């Protein structure tokens with residue numbers, strides 16, 4: 001299979017073998033940029049922003065990603081404006097990861113597009129498929145959550161810490177657990193209280 005066909009299969013959810021010198025060489029280019037990003041000093045915010053722009057497929061205004069960041073590619077991840085990612089965001093972005101604007105990631109979140117067949121022989125040959133992940137505007141993903149291949153999370157939704165998100169989650173809900181399920185809609189109570197019985201005292 002030539003590089004063009006491998007890349008087409010990588011993008012489109014079909015099975016392929018992620019081997020071949022050309023593919024590995026291309027990936028190595030992004031790994032070098034990521035290495036530099038993770039070696040920056042705390043005060044080198046400007047340099048980090050420039051490296052993020054070189055690494056990602058697209059990045060909006062005022063995104064802030066705490067190092068260390070981990071990514072299999074980087075170039076298949078697209079961020080909107082004002083995205084904040086705490087330490088150890090892990091992007092298995094063999095297919096596209098689309099992240100909206102104003103999205104927040106707690107520490108140690110994993111977003112994975114890649115999977116392997118359960119069938120042992122194909123898996124022993126490293127067969128792989130990738131399914132795009134979509135995270136809507138203004139989503140907050142709690143610490144340690146894992147977002148699995150093919151998942152779409154609707155805008156404004158909150159994913160609780162430690163959740164394993166195996167299926168799509170709609171917009172405007174709080175969802176958590178393993179497997180992650182919708183627990184409630186965001187509504188009136190959330191306009192009054194920011195945490196349990198603590199009232200909001202900010203405009």
Ligand SMILES: CC(=O)SCCNC(=O)CCNC(=O)[C@H](O)C(C)(C)COP(=O)(O)OP(=O)(O)OC[C@H]1O[C@@H](n2cnc3c(N)ncnc32)[C@H](O)[C@@H]1OP(=O)(O)O
Nearest residue numbers: 086104105106107142143158159160161162174176177196
């Ligand atoms: C960008 C950053 O860096 S953020 C820093 C990291 N911070 C985080 O990751 C915090 C993430 N926050 C959470 O997970 C929160 O618990 C939220 C936002 C999901 C809370 O949602 P709320 O609907 O307000 O839940 P509330 O606190 O009222 O708890 C309701 C119930 O859900 C349970 N619950 C809350 N969060 C979770 C969770 N992540 N997993 C499982 N159960 C949970 C509570 O124990 C409680 O159970 P009970 O009814 O049996 O008493």
